Amino acid sequence: MLEKIFKLQQKKTNVKTEMIAGLTTFLAMAYILAVNPQILGDAGMDAHGVFMATAIASAFASILMGVLANYPVALAPGMGVNALFSYTVVLGMGYSYAAALCAVFLSGLVFVLISVTGIRKKVINSIPVQLKQAIGAGIGFFIAFIGLKNAGIVVANASTFVGLGLFNQPAVLLAVFGILVTIYLTAKKVPASVFVGMVITAAAGLILGLAGIEGMPMFPADPLNTSFDIAYLGTFAEGFGELFTNPLNAFLVIFSFLFVDFFDTAGTLVAVGNSIGLVKKDGELVDAEKALLSDAVGTVVGAALGTSTVTSFVESTSGVAAGGRTGLTAVVTGVLFILSIFVSPIILAMATNAVTAPALFVVGILMAAQLGGVDWNDFAFTTAGFVTILSMILFYSISNGIALGFITYGVAMVATGRAKDVSPIIWGLDVIFIVYFWSLTVL
DSSP states (O other), X not given: OHHHHHOTTXXXXXXXXXXXXXXXXXXXXXXHHHHHHHHHHTTTOOHHHHHHHHHHHHHHHHHHIIIIIOOOOOEEEOTTHHHIIIIIIITTTOOOHHHXXXXXXXXXXXXXXXXXXXXXXXXHHHSOHHHHHHHHHHHHHHHHHHHHHHHXXXXXXXXXXXXXXXXXXXXXXXXXXXXXXXXXXXXXXXXXXXXXXXXXXXXXXXXXXXXXXXXXXXXXXXXXXXXXXXXXXXXXXXXXXXXXXXXHHHHHHHHHHHHHHHHHHHHHHHHHXXXXXXXXXXXXXXXXXXXXXXXXXXXXXHHHHTOSOXXXXXXXXXXXXXXXXXXXXXXXXXXHHHHHGGGHHHHHHHOOHHHXXXXXXXXXXXXXXXXXXXXXXXXXXXXXXXXXXHHHHHTTOHHHHHHHHHHHHHHHHHHTTOGGGXXXXXXXXXXXXXXXXXXXXXX
């Protein structure tokens, strides 16, 4: 049966290798089980409810990707887009988490439409690669800043807006320790370095907690008492009316979720596809529509369960490096996400700001590496990239950063005599974004 579904012999692999690859991928991305409840918790959501949604949505989407597309790509709620959910849409724009879930749900439906029609290629070709990479890097800076803020390393300052936190606080010192450990592990190319860094940080915190130091993670009194309540199932439906109170805001939010998911997914699929020979001579991916559809359906299901956008994880490349070549790798990862539910009390007990901050910071570093793909000698892309990144951090908004980056790109291209090189889709979005910013002054 496995041979028929996954074509193991044709792909020159076997069940044992695929299972090891699936475990490797799971360990590389397991940090999301602790980090996602912490980030969405800042939007007012219950940590356990988010954990259940995260585990089930990740399992469903990963298994669907494996069976439908036969790709060794696992999925889970994405880093960066969960920050967009909590810190931009809910805390920044004032929406409830139900309205934010509704926006995620609708972005997933649009993604499904894009995946089953010819729109996909037009959209991908309309947005310059360098602009996509600047946005990805900007999100990396943004989530690293969030990690530092949550850990107390960066604090509010009446004179300078932000300042350095107090290093005589045990939780701050634990976070700094975790960041340094995780950087070391990542630099040494230790498999699943982000997850391992979290485990080491949590273990150090437990030891310090047992020594009587306050603010440290504590082992749960009943680690096997698992609740299977899916607290946010169907909550997205409650947010429709609120989301469309302001249609322009609604468009920007849905577009931002869609943009980040779509291009994160495309980048991950290309990275994995190049590694295992799934890219055709014309640059197209084999069964790309099936892979994109799996991702899109995962987002719809995730929103219905109660979590932010589900997307293909670039950490899947760790499983490919371990020999994964087929969808069986993704299926194994999905099964492990289901099994993680039975240790949810332990994972949630460890998910303190001091423990999750290192993961946010180092994942931010890895995302910021996309800056290398920007041509800094081209003033149009330099300006657009700079404005995008700076706006995300200073305005505490991923969506505003994307919008301002697009507008700046259009202006810079006109100034450099290359207006004809800008896609009509970009010009259309620029008009919408300008109207959006104007509306903020009159509504």
